[in-house]
Amino acid sequence: MDDERGDDRVTLRRPEAAAALTPLGWRYILGIATTSVRVDSMRQAVEVAATATGTCADDADGHLWADVRPDRVVLNLQTLAVAGVTARDAWLAGRISASLDAAGLDNGPEVGGEGPRSVQVVEIGIDALDIAAIRPFWKAVLGYVDEAGADGPTDPLIDPCRQSPAVWFQQMDAPRPQRNRIHFDISVPHDEARHRIDAALAAGGTLRYDAEAPAFWVLADPEGNEACITTWQGRD
Known part of the structure; x- marks a missing residue:
């Protein structure tokens, strides 16, 4: 296990997970790290999912899944082997957010207002x-x-x-x-x-x-x- 990538064997406590994910534009909900990326088309949505998958590399299969729609992509991270958010998931969230930012995409939180509902x-x-x-x-x-x-x-x-x-x-x-x-x-x-x-x-x-x-x-x-x-x- 590479220390830089974070331990994927121990589930983070709820406050630890929330503190690690919130500054990255991700939210901690019910044992899952989740974020919503607004897009303009299905093609762009698929590109976002591909970017996230490529960023996770070999970790994608055991940690990442996505809901791909024409107006948004909901990305979820969880260490499936322990059914919880680990330090590896927080590390992956940071890398995905950096990749999205480099592509000019926003995965900031949506709280209230008239726009689409927040993640849930x-x-x-x-x-x-x-x-x-x-x-x-x-x-x-x-x-x-x-x-x-x-x-x-x-x-x-x-x-x-x-x-x-x-x-x-x-x-x-x-x-x-x-x-x-x-x-x-x-x-x-x-x-x-x-x-x-x-x-x-x-x-x-x-x-x-x-x-x-x-x-x-x-x-x-x-x-x-x-x-x-x-x-x-x-x-x-």
């Missing part, structure tokens, strides 16, 4: 009395797989193609028929949370719970269906 990661939470009993069903029906190092009977599930939200299971002690038992977790950059909450409240939502903010806020739509806005803060 969405999960689906399922309440269950017997997680081990229902997990195989959701794994089969969604075509999902275990995340690296997390193959236990109560662990989350992920899309092997990384196109759809991960699913995690919340242990319940008793049935809860009065509330929905499946909810969305929307993980956003910590400085985007207030904007997203305010927008949801202005759209008719209500704030149900904020005692554990800034780790998460529980919001509900006008019929009581819940969603959580979450950040990395308040968890370490």
Whole structure:
């Protein structure tokens, strides 16, 4: 392992990852380093993805994936072998940002405003009395797989193609028929949370719970269906 490239065996703590990535125009969200690059065409988007891949060189396969669209490219870095952000990912983020800057491309953060939404990661939470009993069903029906190092009977599930939200299971002690038992977790950059909450409240939502903010806020739509806005803060 080359010291300059950073250790890829140890996951960074959340504050360490955020501190390393934010100055580079990247955001730390739910164990992933992510950034959005604005482009003018699909051709340019493919070029951006190629630049990032070339910059990562041999590390690309184990760390980088991209969502390529005509108006933006979302680049994600994670050490897949440990399912977390390591010093190697922070090092790669710096190199990719330098390459993008040299090409005249901007991967700075988007916070609030009228432009495209900020980067985010969405999960689906399922309440269950017997997680081990229902997990195989959701794994089969969604075509999902275990995340690296997390193959236990109560662990989350992920899309092997990384196109759809991960699913995690919340242990319940008793049935809860009065509330929905499946909810969305929307993980956003910590400085985007207030904007997203305010927008949801202005759209008719209500704030149900904020005692554990800034780790998460529980919001509900006008019929009581819940969603959580979450950040990395308040968890370490």
